[in-house]
């Protein structure tokens with residue numbers, strides 16, 4: 001499947017960068033993972049990329065932080081199904097429900113469409129609960145699964161561990177936050193640090209052969 005970065009702290013020329021994260025998965029259905037912080041910026045980037053909100057069939061939100069759900073107004077419509085961690089506030093779930101076809105509350109691991117799974121909501125200590133997506137790689141790309149994270153607040157290592165139930169780990173993409181056990185990524189074949197990853201430069205240097213640059217406009221084959 002194709003993964004297109006739509007919103008990120010960095011961007012290709014012609015697109016806007018901003019603190020936040022969103023990407024579009026072209027799987028059996030068209031799935032938007034997170035929405036960035038601003039509906040205006042999300043709209044403009046989508047327009048630049050030739051994407052229309054009506055084409056999005058599913059929205060999956062990683063966690064209830066403004067830089068991941070702030071752009072919702074640009075993409076909600078009456079036919080879209082929205083997957084949210086069950087721990088989202090009732091108020092947020094209600095306001096999404098008013099503008100979407102359905103709100104699906106995620107607690108444990110589950111399949112969203114064939115080839116796209118959720119870890120279910122995970123949490124480290126008293127931190128915020130967050131879901132990550134787990135994507136089956138297609139033949140020709142590699143064998144295994146690629147993990148897609150929002151901010152990785154539950155801890156990247158915990159998320160990767162939880163994702164193993166869906167297959168052998170092939171790669172990881174997204175915001176890694178303060179993750180610093182770089183050595184633990186050695187076995188992966190694809191490492192793409194985006195958004196809030198504190199040690200982005202260090203990861204790219206250390207794993208230059210498998211860490212491509214991330215920014216709005218980047219397309220990754222999975």
Ligand SMILES: [Zn+2]
Pocket residue numbers: 063065151153
């Ligand atoms: Zn966050």
Ligand SMILES: [Zn+2]
Pocket residue numbers: 020021065067068150151175195196
């Ligand atoms: Zn974030």
